Amino acid sequence: MADLHFFTGTMDCGKSTLALQMDYNHRRRGLTGLLLASHDRGGDATVSSRLGLSARAVEVGTDTDLWGLVVERLTAGTRVDYVICDEAQFYTPAQIDDLGRVADELDTPVYAFGILTDFRTRLFPGAARLVELADRMETLQVEALCWCGRRATHNARTVDGVMVTEGRQVVVGDTGDDGRIGYEVLCRHHHRRRMTATSAGVAGTGSDPLPFAAS
Numbered sequence: 748m749a750d751l752h753f754f755t756g757t758m759d760c761g762k763s764t765l766a767l768q769m770d771y772n773h774r775r776r777g778l779t780g781l782l783l784a785s786h787d788r789g790g791d792a793t794v795s796s797r798l799g800l801s802a803r804a805v806e807v808g809t810d811t812d813l814w815g816l817v818v819e820r821l822t823a824g825t826r827v828d829y830v831i832c833d834e835a836q837f838y839t840p841a842q843i844d845d846l847g848r849v850a851d852e853l854d855t856p857v858y859a860f861g862i863l864t865d866f867r868t869r870l871f872p873g874a875a876r877l878v879e880l881a882d883r884m885e886t887l888q889v890e891a892l893c894w895c896g897r898r899a900t901h902n903a904r905t906v907d908g909v910m911v912t913e914g915r916q917v918v919v920g921d922t923g924d925d926g927r928i929g930y931e932v933l934c935r936h937h938h939r940r941r942m943t944a945t946s947a948g949v950a951g952t953g954s955d956p957l958p959f960a961a962s
């Protein structure tokens with residue numbers, strides 16, 4: 748039986764990059780996989796990384812039958828040696844159940860990538876189901892940092908630069924976005940105090956140094 752893996756971390760910690768690297772490494776060994784995406788910032792049916800890599804993928808909507816999708820390919824004679832799922836927090840719990848079934852019944856490894864919690868620190872339903880079902884769950888090694896220099900553990904949403912704690916759970920966007928709605932990764936301490944880089948009066952992005960104490 749194959750495993751259902753869940754790779755998680757805050758926004759901007761390298762999940763999509765790792766998803767694309769794993770797809771590349773498998774393809775280099777002659778394997779054929781299925782790459783799934785959902786509401787990627789780069790547009791539908793895409794997996795894109797901030798490092799500039801991107802790949803075409805199958806867009807997963809709330810009605811997508813993931814078990815059917817894999818079985819249909821196999822029936823048509825297309826190999827599915829592995830399944831890679833980006834933005835898996837947006838999948839429904841039933842779709843995550845299907846991914847577990849793919850791993851168990853088709854002996855196909857599934858690698859799911861996604862954030863755990865939303866801007867209110869609540870688990871996304873898809874991520875919660877992955878925590879419940881995954882054989883292996885790994886937090887990415889590359890740590891996104893809060894403006895204070897601590898490891899970022901939470902995702903904050905900003906509207907017109909101000910951190911908010913109410914609103915729709917799903918709003919596609921980016922960190923450091925100049926649009927009305929943006930995201931910033933913070934440590935729990937600063938998420939609780941609603942202190943973003945802007946409200947703390949420090950530069951949040953770019954080449955300015957973090958405010959570490961001088962030694």
Ligand SMILES: Nc1ncnc2c1ncn2[C@@H]1O[C@H](COP(=O)(O)OP(=O)(O)O)[C@@H](O)[C@H]1O
Pocket residue numbers: 756757758759760761762763764765795796797798889891
């Ligand atoms: N200009 C850059 N130089 C080096 N690394 C970068 C650059 N831009 C982005 N990154 C890396 O890419 C990571 C974000 O990758 P991405 O796959 O888009 O993250 P995620 O899918 O978790 O949101 C950042 O944590 C950083 O390590």
Ligand SMILES: Cc1cn([C@H]2C[C@H](O)[C@@H](COP(=O)(O)O)O2)c(=O)[nH]c1=O
Pocket residue numbers: 757758759762763786787788861862864865866867902903904916917918919920921930
């Ligand atoms: C916290 C939070 C995030 N989102 C969206 C914003 C982005 O489009 C994705 C996360 O993408 P990443 O590759 O991990 O950076 O999720 C959201 O819709 N709701 C939220 O609360």
